[in-house]
Each structure stands twice: as structure tokens, then as C-alpha cells.
Amino acid sequence: MNAPVSHLQPEIHARAVPSALLEALKARFGAQFSAAQAVRDQHGRDESAFTVPPPQAVVFAQSTQDVSDAVKLAARYKVPVIPFGVGSSLEGHLLAVQGGISLDVSRMNQVLSIDAEDLTVTLQPGVTRTALNAAVKSTGLFFPIDPGADASLGGMAATRASGTNAVRYGTMRENVLALEVVTASGEVIRTGTRAKKSAAGYDLTRLLVGSEGTLGIITQLAVKLYPLPEAVMAATVSFDNLADAVGTTMAIIQMGVPIARCELLDATTVRIVNTYAKLSLPEAALLLMEFHGSPAGVQEQVETVQAIAAEQHGHAFAWASTPEERTRLWTARHNAYFAGLQSRPGCRAITTDACVPISRLADAVLASVDEARASGIPYFMVGHVGDGNFHMGYLIDPDKPAERDAAEALNHQLVARALALGGTCTGEHGVGLHKMGFLLDETGAGAVAMMRAIKQALDPDNILNPGKIFAIE
Amino acid sequence: MNAPVSHLQPEIHARAVPSALLEALKARFGAQFSAAQAVRDQHGRDESAFTVPPPQAVVFAQSTQDVSDAVKLAARYKVPVIPFGVGSSLEGHLLAVQGGISLDVSRMNQVLSIDAEDLTVTLQPGVTRTALNAAVKSTGLFFPIDPGADASLGGMAATRASGTNAVRYGTMRENVLALEVVTASGEVIRTGTRAKKSAAGYDLTRLLVGSEGTLGIITQLAVKLYPLPEAVMAATVSFDNLADAVGTTMAIIQMGVPIARCELLDATTVRIVNTYAKLSLPEAALLLMEFHGSPAGVQEQVETVQAIAAEQHGHAFAWASTPEERTRLWTARHNAYFAGLQSRPGCRAITTDACVPISRLADAVLASVDEARASGIPYFMVGHVGDGNFHMGYLIDPDKPAERDAAEALNHQLVARALALGGTCTGEHGVGLHKMGFLLDETGAGAVAMMRAIKQALDPDNILNPGKIFAIE
Numbered sequence: 054m055n056a057p058v059s060h061l062q063p064e065i066h067a068r069a070v071p072s073a074l075l076e077a078l079k080a081r082f083g084a085q086f087s088a089a090q091a092v093r094d095q096h097g098r099d100e101s102a103f104t105v106p107p108p109q110a111v112v113f114a115q116s117t118q119d120v121s122d123a124v125k126l127a128a129r130y131k132v133p134v135i136p137f138g139v140g141s142s143l144e145g146h147l148l149a150v151q152g153g154i155s156l157d158v159s160r161m162n163q164v165l166s167i168d169a170e171d172l173t174v175t176l177q178p179g180v181t182r183t184a185l186n187a188a189v190k191s192t193g194l195f196f197p198i199d200p201g202a203d204a205s206l207g208g209m210a211a212t213r214a215s216g217t218n219a220v221r222y223g224t225m226r227e228n229v230l231a232l233e234v235v236t237a238s239g240e241v242i243r244t245g246t247r248a249k250k251s252a253a254g255y256d257l258t259r260l261l262v263g264s265e266g267t268l269g270i271i272t273q274l275a276v277k278l279y280p281l282p283e284a285v286m287a288a289t290v291s292f293d294n295l296a297d298a299v300g301t302t303m304a305i306i307q308m309g310v311p312i313a314r315c316e317l318l319d320a321t322t323v324r325i326v327n328t329y330a331k332l333s334l335p336e337a338a339l340l341l342m343e344f345h346g347s348p349a350g351v352q353e354q355v356e357t358v359q360a361i362a363a364e365q366h367g368h369a370f371a372w373a374s375t376p377e378e379r380t381r382l383w384t385a386r387h388n389a390y391f392a393g394l395q396s397r398p399g400c401r402a403i404t405t406d407a408c409v410p411i412s413r414l415a416d417a418v419l420a421s422v423d424e425a426r427a428s429g430i431p432y433f434m435v436g437h438v439g440d441g442n443f444h445m446g447y448l449i450d451p452d453k454p455a456e457r458d459a460a461e462a463l464n465h466q467l468v469a470r471a472l473a474l475g476g477t478c479t480g481e482h483g484v485g486l487h488k489m490g491f492l493l494d495e496t497g498a499g500a501v502a503m504m505r506a507i508k509q510a511l512d513p514d515n516i517l518n519p520g521k522i523f524a525i526e
Numbered sequence: 527m528n529a530p531v532s533h534l535q536p537e538i539h540a541r542a543v544p545s546a547l548l549e550a551l552k553a554r555f556g557a558q559f560s561a562a563q564a565v566r567d568q569h570g571r572d573e574s575a576f577t578v579p580p581p582q583a584v585v586f587a588q589s590t591q592d593v594s595d596a597v598k599l600a601a602r603y604k605v606p607v608i609p610f611g612v613g614s615s616l617e618g619h620l621l622a623v624q625g626g627i628s629l630d631v632s633r634m635n636q637v638l639s640i641d642a643e644d645l646t647v648t649l650q651p652g653v654t655r656t657a658l659n660a661a662v663k664s665t666g667l668f669f670p671i672d673p674g675a676d677a678s679l680g681g682m683a684a685t686r687a688s689g690t691n692a693v694r695y696g697t698m699r700e701n702v703l704a705l706e707v708v709t710a711s712g713e714v715i716r717t718g719t720r721a722k723k724s725a726a727g728y729d730l731t732r733l734l735v736g737s738e739g740t741l742g743i744i745t746q747l748a749v750k751l752y753p754l755p756e757a758v759m760a761a762t763v764s765f766d767n768l769a770d771a772v773g774t775t776m777a778i779i780q781m782g783v784p785i786a787r788c789e790l791l792d793a794t795t796v797r798i799v800n801t802y803a804k805l806s807l808p809e810a811a812l813l814l815m816e817f818h819g820s821p822a823g824v825q826e827q828v829e830t831v832q833a834i835a836a837e838q839h840g841h842a843f844a845w846a847s848t849p850e851e852r853t854r855l856w857t858a859r860h861n862a863y864f865a866g867l868q869s870r871p872g873c874r875a876i877t878t879d880a881c882v883p884i885s886r887l888a889d890a891v892l893a894s895v896d897e898a899r900a901s902g903i904p905y906f907m908v909g910h911v912g913d914g915n916f917h918m919g920y921l922i923d924p925d926k927p928a929e930r931d932a933a934e935a936l937n938h939q940l941v942a943r944a945l946a947l948g949g950t951c952t953g954e955h956g957v958g959l960h961k962m963g964f965l966l967d968e969t970g971a972g973a974v975a976m977m978r979a980i981k982q983a984l985d986p987d988n989i990l991n992p993g994k995i996f997a998i999e
Contacts, residue, residue: 168883168885170884171885171886172779172780172884173883212725213724213725213729214725215723219723223700224723226729226732227700236972240972241972242970242972242973242975242976244969244973245969246948246949246950247883247949248882248883248914248949248950249881250688250699250881250913250950250953251950251953252685252687252736252879252952252953252954252955252957253950253952253957253961253965253968253969254736254957254965254969254977254995255733255736255737255976255977255980256686256699256732256736257973257976259699259729259732260733260980263725264728268728279782280781280782307643309752309753347823347826349823349826350819350820350822350823350826353820353822353823406725408721408722408723409721410641410644410719410720410721410722411644411645412643412644440723442721475719475720476719476721477719477721477723477724477725477726479724479726480723480725481723481725482725483725484725484726488726491726492726492727495719495726496717496726496727496730497715497716499709499715499716500715500716500717501727502715503730503984504728504730506983506984507733509983510979510983511979511980522727522728523727
């Protein structure tokens with residue numbers, strides 16, 4: 054483990070952006086180009102707790118050709134290009150730590166082809182997850198990946214996002230079939246096909262998924278869709294003891310129950326969510342679950358899970374079978390992050406994202422919650438626990454350096470423990486600026502050197518979202 | 527599309543293997559080193575139809591350290607190193623087209639850690655799929671990936687293999703969690719963790735899975751296991767018309783039935799399999815299916831599929847619910863390749879491996895079978911059709927160039943059609959020597975250039991299984 058350091062002050066090495074580049078971009082893009090301070094500021098912050106000077110200018114791409122032309126111009130001057138979707142990164146992915154141009158793809162928001170018979174859809178990167186589901190609704194299909202924010206599909210692919218449905222449907226890793234990508238030289242390439250599987254050479258699709266904009270800019274994606282389940286049932290169950298809630302989760306997964314969602318909130322977080330969402334959930338550790346299948350299949354799953362939970366002293370079972378009840382519960386869950394922020398006005402959240410093998414979940418979660426409580430720093434805790442993934446949000450006063458340092462120390466302890474348990478420092482948020490040291494601890498210098506060699510081969514001038522994932526000397 | 531060329535005569539550019547290297551390997555490895563002709567010959571052929579001079583020598587690695595030391599010695603002399611598992615490649619992956627040393631990992635056959643509570647197992651690359659399943663049997667878990675041969679897990683990972691269970695359980699792409707790999711410099715690196723998901727930097731695991739030994743030599747894998755289903759039912763149903771069998775498959779997938787296996791044999795192939803396996807299946811197009819789940823869930827699936835098949839004129843439904851009956855059926859299916867070879871004594875098989883989006887399956891399969899019939903070349907046809915993947919095996923007399931050319935022309939037509947339908951030239955066998963031109967057609971020069979740039983960055987002297995997937999100038 055590296056020595057704990059505050060990651061809240063990333064090093065800034067802004068490269069010069071020649072006025073000739075700004076002029077050339079303005080000439081090429083006209084009203085799609087802006088150097089206005091407000092626009093730059095809006096593209097220079099995300100949901101992380103970092104404060105970094107904004108990019109020098111913003112280009113609003115409307116086509117693959119726009120992206121290619123912008124990258125080619127930037128490449129000529131060796132100026133960084135940072136793709137921007139909706140700005141919901143938690144890890145500083147879109148911050149201009151080396152200066153440069155923000156390339157906003159949010160206007161590339163067309164669903165290009167819904168191939169319902171193949172259970173696939175092809176779309177532009179600026180489409181958000183809720184817009185995608187609205188577009189495919191009439192087909193009886195849905196797209197399951199649901200990070201808390203209404204993120205863009207391009208950003209979700211770039212950070213290998215997942216969410217509450219991943220325990221059953223997988224993450225962006227499993228659900229992206231094919232990509233169109235603009236490389237560091239501005240060339241347009243295609244990876245993958247809409248076929249369900251392939252052994253055709255290096256898996257560039259999965260290399261680009263999770264590469265955080267550092268190897269290419271995604272301009273088109275083909276992703277999987279799933280039939281809307283015939284029957285859906287959501288359930289909540291409470292536990293006086295957090296350990297019992299975690300134990301129930303572990304048993305559900307180990308028994309192979311094909312649960313669609315399995316989320317944990319500790320008692321503190323339930324209280325925060327109740328206040329924010331005007332709910333009256335019992336203020337105890339809570340498992341929030343969903344079951345998909347045929348009516349008989351859902352019934353079987355529910356009975357199995359109810360028996361497991363009862364053995365672990367679960368109580369206050371509640372079933373939500375109407376879409377309205379379910380939506381209310383899941384909206385509350387998705388808003389836990391914002392509920393946390395609002396529970397301490399003016400705070401920023403430092404979020405963790407560890408994921409461990411399921412048998413180690415209790416060790417990882419219980420100690421982390423105990424440490425947070427002992428620290429006195431306000432926090433929330435939510436978990437995609439069916440995957441072994443959980444988040445602590447340390448709610449710090451950004452003006453109090455002691456709180457930042459304490460939160461970073463908690464974060465460091467939590468990650469060190471997760472790695473010792475055979476886990477990863479990030480299940481779904483990505484590395485960005487915040488977890489570079491953790492990545493090195495997790496995977497070792499050899500693997501990071503391999504990543505760096507790939508980056509240098511594909512982006513020799515280091516213009517694609519530089520300064521993220523690892524340092525380039 | 528490139529002009530059709532016979533791929534049966536790969537270009538041979540054997541590099542010199544200095545006697546100093548052979549001496550050094552002999553000194554280091556003693557009885558684990560062999561330059562005997564019979565051993566070299568055994569490591570110089572696979573299940574492809576290629577004939578290539580064998581490697582200069584064979585090293586039998588027994589540990590990661592052995593692999594690392596062998597690669598370091600070879601790297602010093604810039605001599606190719608070709609990993610070897612059981613030799614079941616269909617695409618010439620292990621042929622020494624540039625000369626060099628075969629690195630046999632079949633003695634690295636230890637199952638290192640069965641983590642039943644996490645549904646994972648960690649093992650060495652020489653463990654075969656049947657040995658793995660024997661090792662985990664007492665845990666109530668199983669490993670689903672089943673290529674026709676009893677392949678090694680290392681080889682399966684290197685070629686991104688799948689098989690009959692992939693429609694439900696995914697391929698090696700979805701089932702490898704972590705790797706230990708020896709790089710081109712002999713360094714040992716680790717990728718991934720046993721956590722179910724991760725967003726920690728570039729997905730090196732999935733870059734290495736399917737890289738066919740060209741980026742690193744796999745020395746350890748962690749893979750997923752699954753609970754043995756509570757209930758299993760296999761079923762066969764026959765169709766007078768191949769189109770109806772394909773239509774039934776498409777409907778099963780599009781309705782979201784969680785079928786565990788869905789295999790197609792045409793009437794010709796059923797005849798071949800009956801002869802080889804002493805079965806008496808009706809000599810008509812056959813769907814061979816398996817259902818996994820709870821007893822009620824399996825019953826639901828079976829009823830749905832039976833209704834779909836009946837609508838498409840399926841007949842001669844037969845159910846195999848005992849393990850013995852199921853094993854007999856699936857063994858017959860797995861032996862279809864060998865049944866095909868035996869149906870024409872002395873022949874070699876040129877196999878295709880296209881995979882298309884499921885809605886295009888009928889277009890792809892029916893035309894391919896018609897063309898094979900019209901050609902007069904004996905063939906067999908089997909398909910993992912639930913995935914849109916199917917294989918033709920053209921059974922040629924290796925001494926008749928006209929048959930080779932005719933088979934290659936059929937192959938070329940079949941792949942061109944699959945690509946035009948949005949599919950891939952290889953669903954599970956890999957590119958190897960045979961499909962380099964097809965890969966270029968499929969993914970375009972830009973993506974192949976990206977693969978080549980990665981290869982050159984990670985293996986600048988091109989010593990790891992050179993001459994496969996793409997040409998290096």
C-alpha cells in the first residue's frame with residue numbers, strides 16, 4: 054500500500070492551448086464552439102470533490118465527423134481532448150488537469166437502430182439511460198444498466214458502469230457489443246459486431262469499455278437489450294443487525310437465486326433516504342430486492358429469499374408489486390447519493406467503490422461502517438451487495454482540511470482491506486484522478502506498465518483525457 | 527472482401543533458432559526439454575488442415591517460473607515461443623510458422639483453490655475442462671464452457687472459447703475473472719481480481735482472453751463456477767424442414783427463454799452422428815436442447831419451447847431426464863466433429879465458425895447448407911444456434927487440390943454472407959492462421975492497425991506466437 058495522501062488536490066499541469074487552435078476550432082465549429090466562462094466552468098466540474106481549473110474551450114459535437122475533426126485539430130497542436138457526456142463522474146474523469154478542450158457529445162443523442170428481434174440497439178453516446186429506456190419501451194425490451202445518475206451511454210461505457218441490476222444482467226463490460234470510436238489521430242474505427250459472441254482477434258471493445266476516454270472517444274455503441282420480465286416483484290426486509298443483512302445477501306448469491314437487484318442500506322442511510330424521499334422505511338439495516346421472471350419463478354425466488362432472511366432475523370417484510378410502489382422505492386435508492394449530500398448542507402461526498410468476492414462481503418462492509426461511525430464524520434452507505442460492491446460516502450465540509458484528511462484515511466483503510474480480501478478498489482466508478490494509487494496497489498506495477506504501454510502506443514502525444522488512470526512520465 | 531485464396535498453405539518464415547538457445551534451454555530444463563523429432567512433431571500439428579514444419583524444440587513447463595525462464599531465454603535470442611495445451615486448435619494456433627520453441631503447459635495442471643462460497647476456482651492453464659469439472663464436482667458447482675475437445679483452460683482462454691452452454695452461461699470472455707500472465711519479456715503480471723466486477727483501469731483480462739498467445743502466456747486463471755441446477759431436462763425435436771428448426775431457435779431466443787443449450791444438426795449430420803455414436807435419432811433436422819432451473823422453472827421452459835416447436839412443425843419430441851440419457855446425447859453432439867472426420871476416412875475438415883445476430887440466422891444457415899449440398903463436397907453442419915453461431919465442416923481429401931479450393935470457396939462465401947448480415951467470421955475458434963483475411967474484412971484496417979499497435983507495444987520483437995491473427999510487417 055502506498056502511504057495515505059490526500060487526493061483532493063490533484064496535480065495540475067495545464068498545457069498551453071495555442072490561440073491558433075482556438076481560432077481553427079471556432080472556424081470549423083461556429084456556434085458549436087464556446088470559450089465562454091460559464092460554459093467552460095460547467096464542463097470543468099463533476100460530482101467528485103475536486104476543484105480544478107476548467108478546460109480552455111468546449112466543442113459541442115453533433116456527429117462522428119465533428120468528433121474526428123475536433124480531435125484532428127487538437128492532435129495537430131498536441132492539446133488534450135476530454136470527452137463530456139452529462140458530467141456525472143464521481144472520480145474527476147472529465148476534469149482538465151492538463152488543460153485542453155472539452156468535447157461535449159450530449160447532442161449526439163440519437164437512437165439509431167432498435168433491432169428488437171436481435172435484442173440489440175445501436176445509439177449515439179449522448180443518449181442517457183432513461184432516454185434509451187423510453188425509446189425502446191414500446192418493443193417490450195429494456196436496458197438494465199442503471200448507475201445512480203441519468204448518465205450517458207458513452208460515459209457509462211467509458212467508465213464500465215453498472216448499478217442495481219448488474220447482479221443479474223451484468224455491467225457495461227457484458228452489455229456493449231460493438232463500438233465506433235475516434236482514435237487519437239482522429240481516425241474512425243469500428244470494433245465488434247452485433248453478433249452475441251466473437252473470437253475475432255483482440256477484444257478492442259472491452260479494452261475501450263472502461264478506458265475512461267484515454268484510448269478513444271466513443272461515437273457509437275451497440276448494446277444488448279432484454280425482454281421485460283413477465284413478472285416483477287420488489288421486496289424490502291429489515292434487520293436489527295447489519296451483519297444479518299450482509300449474511301442474507303451472501304446466502305442468496307451462494308444458493309444461486311437469480312435475483313435481479315439486491316441492495317443494502319445501513320440504518321443511518323435509511324434515515325437519510327426517508328427524510329429526502331418522504332418515506333417511512335423502518336430505520337434499521339435494509340435489503341431492497343427485486344425479482345424478475347415468470348410468475349411462478351418469481352414466487353419461488355421470493356419464497357427462497359424469505360426463508361433465508363427469516364433465518365437471519367429479518368423482519369418487516371414488505372412487498373411492492375405495483376409499478377408505482379416499485380418506482381418509488383427504486384427512485385429513493387437511486388437518490389441516496391443526493392439524499393446524502395442534502396443531509397449535510399454545503400458538504401461534498403468522498404465516495405468509495407470497493408467490490409470483493411461475495412464470501413468476504415461481511416468482513417469488508419462491517420469494518421468499514423464501524424470505522425466510519427467511530428470517526429464521527431457523517432456518512433452514508435449503500436451497496437450493490439449482490440455483486441460484493443458497496444459505497445461509503447463521507448460527507449465532508451470542503452473548507453475543513455481535517456475532515457478531508459480523515460475521510461481520505463477512512464477511504465484508504467477501506468480500500469486496503471478490500472484488496473487484502475481479494476477485491477478491487479472500484480467496482481463501477483472507475484479510477485479517474487482519485488484511485489491511481491489504489492490501482493497500482495491492486496494490480497501491481499507490471500499490469501499498470503502494460504496499460505501505460507498500450508496508452509503510449511495508441512496515443513503517443515497523450516492527448517486523450519490525459520492524467521487519468523495512471524501517470525505518464 | 528479480399529479475393530478468395532487458399533489458406534491451406536500458410537507462408538512459412540522460420541527464424542533461425544541458435545544452438546546456444548537450445549543449449550541454454552537444455553541446461554535450464556533438463557528432462558523437461560526435448561528436441562526429439564516425435565515430440566516436436568506432436569507439438570507441430572493440431573486439428574486444423576495445415577501442414578507446417580514443427581517447432582525446433584519443446585519445453586515442458588511445470589511452473590510459472592519455468593514459463594518465465596523459458597520466455598526470457600527465447601527473448602534473448604528473439605526466438606518465437608508458442609504455448610501448447612492439448613493441441614485441439616482448429617485454426618493452426620500452435621503451428622510454428624515462424625519456427626521457434628513450443629512451450630507445453632499441460633503439466634501445469636493443478637487446481638489451486640476452489641472457493642465454493644465465491645463461485646470461483648483458481649487453476650493452472652493445463653487443467654482440462656473435464657478435469658476441472660471432476661475437481662469441483664463435490665462442491666455442487668460446475669464450469670459450463672465446453673468446446674468439443676477436452677481442451678485446456680489456458681487454451682480456451684487464449685482463443686475465447688465457448689461451446690454448447692454459452693447461450694446461457696456466456697463464453698470465456700464472461701467467465702474469466704483474473705489471470706496471471708508471463709509477458710514477452712518474461713515478467714509475471716496479474717490482471718483482475720476474484721471480485722465479480724471491476725472498473726479498475728484497462729480490462730487487461732479481456733484483452734488477453736482471445737489474444738491467442740500473442741500478448742502473453744497464461745500461467746494461472748480464476749474462473750467462475752455455477753451451482754449445478756436443481757433440475758435438468760434435455761430434449762430433442764425433429765423437423766422435416768431445416769428452416770423450421772432455425773425458426774424455432776430464433777423464437778426461443780427472442781422470447782427470452784433462459785435455455786441452457788440449443789444445438790442444431792442438419793439431417794446429413796444426424797446421419798453421421800447416428801453411425802458414429804450408434805444412436806437412432808430420426809434422420810431429419812434436429813434441435814438438441816437442455817433446460818436448467820428449478821423443477822417448476824424447467825417445466826415452464828419446456829412447455830414454452832414445445833409450443834413454439836409445434837407451431838413450426840416440430841415432431842418426434844423426446845425427453846431425456848436421466849443423467850445417463852443426457853450424457854449419451856451430449857457426448858454424441860460433442861463428437862460430431864470426429865464423427866464427421868470418420869464418415870470419410872482419410873479426410874481433413876475445413877471448419878467454419880460464423881456467428882450472426884439471431885434474426886439473421888436463417889439467412890446465414892440455410893444458404894450455407896444449400897451451397898455445401900450443391901458443391902458435392904461431403905460436409906457436416908452443427909450449430910450453437912441459440913447464440914447465432916454455426917459450424918460447417920467441409921470434409922476434403924487432402925490430396926485433391928480441387929476439393930481444397932472448392933471448400934475454401936464455400937468458406938469464403940459463407941463468411942462474406944455472415945459479415946454482410948452483421949456477424950463475425952469466428953464465434954469461438956479464433957483467427958489463427960486461417961481467418962486473417964476475414965478479420966480484416968470484418969473489422970476494417972483501422973481496428974486491425976490498433977491490434978497491431980498493441981502487439982508491437984507489448985511484444986516488440988514479435989516472439990509470442992508470431993504470425994497469428996494479423997501479419998506484422
